[in-house]
Amino acid sequence: MRPRTFTMAEQDEPQNNNQQAQRPDTVSALERGIAVLRCFDEQHRQLTPTELARLTGIPRPTVTRLATTLVTLGFMTQEPGGERFMLGPGVVSLARVFLSGLDVRAVARPRMQALAEAVGGAVYLAVPDGLDMVLIEACRPRSTMLTARLDVGSRAPMANSALGRAYLYALPAPEREALIESLRLARGSDWPSLEGGLRRALDEAARLGYCSSAGEFHREINSVSVPLIGPNGEVMALNCGGPAFVFTEPVLRDSVAPGLIELARVLAADIGGSVPPPRS
Numbered sequence: 001m002r003p004r005t006f007t008m009a010e011q012d013e014p015q016n017n018n019q020q021a022q023r024p025d026t027v028s029a030l031e032r033g034i035a036v037l038r039c040f041d042e043q044h045r046q047l048t049p050t051e052l053a054r055l056t057g058i059p060r061p062t063v064t065r066l067a068t069t070l071v072t073l074g075f076m077t078q079e080p081g082g083e084r085f086m087l088g089p090g091v092v093s094l095a096r097v098f099l100s101g102l103d104v105r106a107v108a109r110p111r112m113q114a115l116a117e118a119v120g121g122a123v124y125l126a127v128p129d130g131l132d133m134v135l136i137e138a139c140r141p142r143s144t145m146l147t148a149r150l151d152v153g154s155r156a157p158m159a160n161s162a163l164g165r166a167y168l169y170a171l172p173a174p175e176r177e178a179l180i181e182s183l184r185l186a187r188g189s190d191w192p193s194l195e196g197g198l199r200r201a202l203d204e205a206a207r208l209g210y211c212s213s214a215g216e217f218h219r220e221i222n223s224v225s226v227p228l229i230g231p232n233g234e235v236m237a238l239n240c241g242g243p244a245f246v247f248t249e250p251v252l253r254d255s256v257a258p259g260l261i262e263l264a265r266v267l268a269a270d271i272g273g274s275v276p277p278p279r280s
Contacts, residue, residue: 047085049085074089121223124240127235161239
């Protein structure tokens with residue numbers, strides 16, 4: 001997910017009264033600081049002020065002040081004698097607090113590992129973050145290295161990953177369609193090539209209870225996902241898959257999907273949650 005791009009009016013400081021009336025419950029400076037942090041991912045570990053300004057749409061002088069403030073607070077660091085910024089240890093402590101509160105991880109981990117060993121594929125648990133899914137648990141079989149090398153904190157795009165599609169399927173219809181519209185706007189010219197696969201996956205979930213993605217997120221990686229609803233109504237998704245030449249459509253359908261659905265049902269029973277059933 002790319003950070004929110006701010007309009008020219010929002011970039012001006014201070015905010016005028018009309019803009020504050022339009023967004024009375026948000027703080028523009030905080031939004032922009034978070035947007036700077038969201039620029040960093042596995043492909044962008046170090047960024048210059050110019051790159052941060054381009055990604056966020058925030059003027060370079062303002063983005064430099066924001067980055068410097070975040071360095072002071074420990075959420076970012078700056079290379080010695082250079083201008084590149086990186087995430088700092090402060091984000092790790094926040095992430096640790098968040099992950100420690102997810103009891104489902106402790107319950108899920110041994111069962112996820114057992115499924116990974118049984119089918120020879122990677123098993124992931126993810127939650128939504130904006131227009132992406134972010135992994136909060138990852139298990140891989142010890143017997144093979146032929147698995148996707150995603151780990152806790154990795155992100156998957158909602159539109160073309162099995163994880164994102166399973167999450168969308170579990171949402172109430174109005175919320176799902178509103179989020180799909182947000183995806184359409186965010187993906188721009190890429191959307192026509194994504195919508196067909198997404199709609200087919202949602203129909204698949206309505207018939208079978210799981211969603212698939214065949215090389216649409218990572219090339220040559222096929223996987224299936226099942227939604228999992230927590231005790232407080234929070235929607236998560238479980239995923240299992242691996243190399244396409246091993247995890248063919250028949251293997252996913254006959255071996256992986258049944259095991260993943262059963263895993264979701266067992267976890268739902270353990271945490272007091274539920275698994276959305278097929279609708280047709």
